Amino acid sequence: MAGPVRAPLRALLAGAVTAAAIAGLALTATGTVHAAGTPLPAQVFAPYAAARADDSPSKPASQSGGRYPTTAFLQAPATTSSPSPSASPSPSSGQVPAIQVQVSPSSGTVTAGSSTTATVSTAIINNGSNTSIAMTVSGAPVGVTASVSPSSTGGSPSAALSVSTASTAAPGTYTLTVKGTLTGTSATSSATYTLTVTGTDPACSTASWAGTQVYTGGNTASWKGHQWSAKWWTLGEEPGTTGQWGVWQDLGTC
Numbered sequence: 001m002a003g004p005v006r007a008p009l010r011a012l013l014a015g016a017v018t019a020a021a022i023a024g025l026a027l028t029a030t031g032t033v034h035a036a037g038t039p040l041p042a043q044v045f046a047p048y049a050a051a052r053a054d055d056s057p058s059k060p061a062s063q064s065g066g067r068y069p070t071t072a073f074l075q076a077p078a079t080t081s082s083p084s085p086s087a088s089p090s091p092s093s094g095q096v097p098a099i100q101v102q103v104s105p106s107s108g109t110v111t112a113g114s115s116t117t118a119t120v121s122t123a124i125i126n127n128g129s130n131t132s133i134a135m136t137v138s139g140a141p142v143g144v145t146a147s148v149s150p151s152s153t154g155g156s157p158s159a160a161l162s163v164s165t166a167s168t169a170a171p172g173t174y175t176l177t178v179k180g181t182l183t184g185t186s187a188t189s190s191a192t193y194t195l196t197v198t199g200t201d202p203a204c205s206t207a208s209w210a211g212t213q214v215y216t217g218g219n220t221a222s223w224k225g226h227q228w229s230a231k232w233w234t235l236g237e238e239p240g241t242t243g244q245w246g247v248w249q250d251l252g253t254c
Helices: 003-023 058-063
Strands: 098-104 107-111 115-125 133-138 144-149 158-165 172-182 188-198 220-223 226-230 248-253
Touching: 098 133, 098 172, 107 115, 107 158, 115 133, 115 172, 115 188, 133 144, 144 172, 144 188, 158 172, 158 188
Parallel strands: 098 188, 107 188
Antiparallel strands: 098 115, 115 158, 133 172, 144 158, 172 188, 220 226, 226 248
């Protein structure tokens, strides 16, 4: 074939290869379409140029090196990109176990030498396989004994707080703390019980004065064999130490 004829043909082949590169395909001399990534056949030596979709057609044509560059457009299968990895929820580790402890009533008054009780209610939240709560009581002063029965609650959601006082228990107001611990976990819950212990003077029927108890005008108390009446609000002032003009009025011996 003569040289002048061969040159345009070579340019046409260059343009076809250029278009194949743009479309992500390779063409053989017989027109067979090869998937992207397949090497060009050995008989194809035409240069080619890659181009972006928004490039001018003259750019790849001029880069092909052909004297008479020709651009061909081929329709290629749409490529699909791998979807971006989505954040899948992490395996649930489960909710943290928790419990609730309540005491009702939350306070009580006893005379030294007597006893009282209260109800302890418990609840388990997100327990999983843990169904037992170990119960303890703290804060009892000398002469006062406090316990929860049963000491480990399981099938029953309630227990009993028992408080016993010795006759020698010092009058006053004390805070007992009832604590529950869910066995096998670190889940705990606490509730308080305010205990007021009053004493009785052996010679008086009136309750003994308590240093932690509030007295208002007209309240009476026995102390050291005498009966006393408060003239106004007082707390912690011992009868017999406030003088004639003090808060306590001496009503005489019991």
